[in-house]
Amino acid sequence: MQSNHSIVIIGGGIQGLSIAFNLARLGVRDVRVLDAGYFQGGASGRNGTLIRGGFGSPEWTGFFAHSNRLWAELSATLGENVMFTPRGYLVIAQKAETLARLDGMRDLHREHGLQSDLLAVRRIKELEPAIDEHAVLGAIYLKGGGAAPHHAAMKGYLAASRRLGARIDYQRPVTAVERSGDRITTVIAGDERIACEKVVIAGGAYSPAIGKLVGAEIPGFPIRIEAMALEPVRPVIRSAIALPDRLCYMHQTARGEIVGGAEVPEKPQVTLNTDICALAATAAAYAEVFPALGALRILRHWAGMLHATADWGPLLGQHPDVGNLWVSAGWSYGFAGAPAAGDLLARAIVTGEVDSRMAPFAVDRFRRNQPVVEGAIVLAPVD
C-alpha cells in the first residue's frame, strides 16, 4: 500500500495532534499522524493536566505564558470544548529558600504579561480553607493558570485536526523509514509505505527509540512518573497546586476527584506499573498540607512515562543531523505546553522561521552546552 503525505507525524499524543492541527491551519492539510498505542494511551492521557504560564526561568516562562494564553482561547480555536478551567495556580513554598526563589519570580512573570502575586499565608488560607497554614510559608499565585481534563483536550484536538483534513491512525506503529542521504523519503508502517517531504517525531517517552529507528540521535531517556486520584467529594480544593518542596502537584477535577502525584527519587524505571513509594509520598504530601484529605480514599494509582532530558526542558525544532526531520519531544510539562509547541513548531516547519520563544529549546542545545536552567519545576533529580 502506497500513499503520499507532505508531512508525517510520528506520535498522536497531544503534541502530535497540536502540530497536526496547527499545520492544517497554516494550509498543510495532507498531514498523516501515526501512533503505536491507543488514543490517549500515553502520557497525554495519564498526566496531571495542570497548566501554568509562570516558571523560574525567562525561557520557560516565555514559552509557557504563550501556551497558557492559547489554552484560554483553545475551545474557540478548535471549535471543541477543551474544558480549560482558569481556577488559579498556587506554587506553594514550605521551605524558606523556596519562598525566596518564588519571591524572585513575580517580576519575571509580570514581564511576560502574567497575573502573578506573592501570597502570604493568610491569603493562601482564604483561597484554600482546607490548607494547614502551619505547613506553608507563602506562595506564588498565577491567576490565569488552571487545568483541563485530558479527554476533553485530546478529543478536541483530534476532532478539529480531522475536520481540517489530517489523517490520524492509532495502533499503527512506524516500523522503518527509508532515507536518501540526510533526508527521510519514506515512512513505513507495516504494509504501508508513505512517501513524505517532512517527518516530525512527537513520540513522548518513545522519542529516543523512534530517533534510533530513523537514524537520528535524540538525547534523553524514558522515565516513569506516577499519579493517583482520590474518591470524589464536593469541591474542597479550588486551585491547581504545586508543592515544589514535596515534589508534588494536585488539583480537584470537575467531577470531584483529587488528582495529583509526588515524585520519589528513584532509579529511572521503564514501566507502566506503579510502586508503593510514590503512593506513600503523594499521600504524605497531601496529609501534610491538606490534612482533611487524610479521610479520603484513593481511587486508583497509575504510571505514565515521559522523556527526560538533561535539563527537563523540551526538544523543539529541526533536527541538526537529518535535514527534513523535526522534533517535539523531551516533554515533562507537555500537556501545558502543547498549544504553544504546536503553534510555534508548525510555523517553523512551514515558514522556516524559528520563534524566539522556542529557540532556547533547540534539539542540539546539549551539544552546544547550552542547557536551559529551570528551578521551579516539580520533578525529582535523576542521575
Added chain:
Amino acid sequence: MRAAGPGCVINWNGEPLQVSAGESVAAALFRAGHLQLAATRKRHRPLGLSGSFIQGVLGDVDGIPNARLDQVTVRDGMHVARQNTWPSSHFDLLKLLRLVPARLVRGGFEHTRLMPSGTRRYLVWERLLAFLAGEGTLSPVPAAPAVVAGRRIDCDLLVIGGGPEGIGTANAAAHAGRDVVLVTRGSAPARFARLMGITETALDSRVTLLTAHEACAIYRQGHLVLAAPGDGGPAVAIGSNEIVLATGKHSLPPLVRGNTLPGVMDAATALALAAGGAACLGRVVVVGTETREAIAARLHSLGAAVAEIRAVAELKAIKGWNRVTGAVFEHAVPCQTVVHAGPWRSDPNLSFQASGDGLLRLSADALPAHVRMVGSAAAPDERIHWPGKHALDADVCPCMDVSAREIADLLRAGVTHVEEIKRQTSAGMGPCQGFPCWELMAAVIENAAGAPLADRPSHRGPRRAITVAQAAGLSGLVDPLK
C-alpha cells in the same frame, strides 16, 4: 436467629432510628426497611447493598464522606446520612435528575458541548458540575488523623483469601514450618462457607491472620503486597517470597433492566442478611447458574421465603422504581429481593497487578512463578448470559450511569478499544475498580463482536479501600528502587 446484642439508636438522615446491633450499617438499615443507601452519580437512581457495587454502600458517617456502610459496624449515636443530596439528605431534590434522559448525560460529566471553556458561563457551569458530581462533602477541618502509621510484615508465604482453600493452603505451609500470613476481607475466615453451613477447618494458630483487611494492590512483579483494614487502622506493606491468590469467585449481577435496584444482591450478601433474620428479604427470587438450587435451599433453611428459582438465562428484567418489586420471566413474579447465584467469575484485579506488563499499555501476562491462584479462583469463569435486547437496558457501571446501550452505541460508532471505551464512558472508574463493571462491559463487546473477549482495561491498584491517611503512614517502610 436474630443478630445478637441489644438494639441501638443511630441517626439516619437526621432522624433517630432503632436498629439491631452487631451488624454493618448497611445490613442494619436494610433490616430496618431502608434499602436505598446511595445513588448513581449522574442520574441519582437508587442504589443499595448489593455485594456487587461499592457505590451503593457509600454514605456519610459522622461527617466523613464515602464511608463503606457495609464495613462500618453500627454504634449507638452514630450519624449516618445519604450523600450527594441537596438541600438535605432528608429532602433531596437531586432525585429529580433521574428524569433527565440517559442519552443527555452520556460520557463523563465533562463531555459537554453546551458551555465551551474560555467563556464566563463555563466557569459557572463547571462549578455546578463539580457540585453535582462531587458525591459527599468533606469538611476542610480534618475529622480524622491525617496520617496513620503503617507497618511492615515480611513472610515466606502470603495467602490472600480466607475461604476453605486459603485456609487449607496456609495450614499446609504452616505445618511444613513456613512463615505464613493470611489476609481476608471478612471479619473472620471462611465467612461464606459458614453461611452455607459448611463446617470449616480451623486456621492453624501459627498463621498470622489479618481479618477485615483488603489486599489492595500488588507491586514489584508480585513481591510486595499492600493490605489495609476497612476501619482506617494501620495499612500493611507485606513482603513475601510467595503469594497464593485464593480469592474465590463472585456472582455477577444479571445483564437485564433493573439489575442495580436496591433489593438485587449476590448470594453471599443474601445469606449474610438471612442469617441475621430472613424476614427483611421478603419474597425472594433466586436466579443463577448451577449453584442456584443450593443457594436457594440454604436461604430457605435460614427462613427466607423463596418464591421462585430460575436459570439466570430466563430472566428478562427486574421491576421496580425505588426498590425491587418483581422479576420478569415469561411472566412477572412479584418479589422484594432478587438473589443472583451465578454466573461466578474471578476478580482479575490482583492477578493483573502481579503480572501486568507492556510499555504502550499494561496487559495481563502469565503470573510470575512465585504467584499462583488456587481453588475456585483458578477455575474457568462462567459465561455471562446475554438476554438479547433486554440486555441493552441493563446497567454496566451504576456509579457513572453507564448502560449496556451506551457501550453498544459506542461500538457501533467505531470506538472498539476497551481502554477508549473506558475513557469515554468512565465505566469502571469508580470505587469498584472495574469489577464487576468490566466483566459486564466485556459481555456487551463480546455480543457485538460475536467472539469471546479476554481484553479488559488495565486494572489499577489500590482497589477498594486504602485512605490517604493509611497510605501516608507507609512512608519509609519500603525503599525506593535504586
